[in-house]
Amino acid sequence: MDKKEIRVLIKYCFLKGKNTVEAKTWLDAEFPHTAPGKPTIKDWYAKFRRGEMSTEDGECSGRPKEVVTDENI
Numbered sequence: 001m002d003k004k005e006i007r008v009l010i011k012y013c014f015l016k017g018k019n020t021v022e023a024k025t026w027l028d029a030e031f032p033h034t035a036p037g038k039p040t041i042k043d044w045y046a047k048f049r050r051g052e053m054s055t056e057d058g059e060c061s062g063r064p065k066e067v068v069t070d071e072n073i
Helices: 003-015 020-030 038-049
Strands: none
Touching (some): 003 020, 020 038
């Protein structure tokens, strides 16, 4: 299961009114090999509480890992 699917499941638990402990218990029972850790669930719950309902990755600031310029080609 990929990260996007896990985030959607965490959002499902949040919208159903489960707290983080209930969400962790449910995810461990249903998806024992791919369940996220407690800190991951807490982080996503915090984002959802702030109103950030997107499950997509946010944009990262900073320079890219690889830079292509005439000098390094």
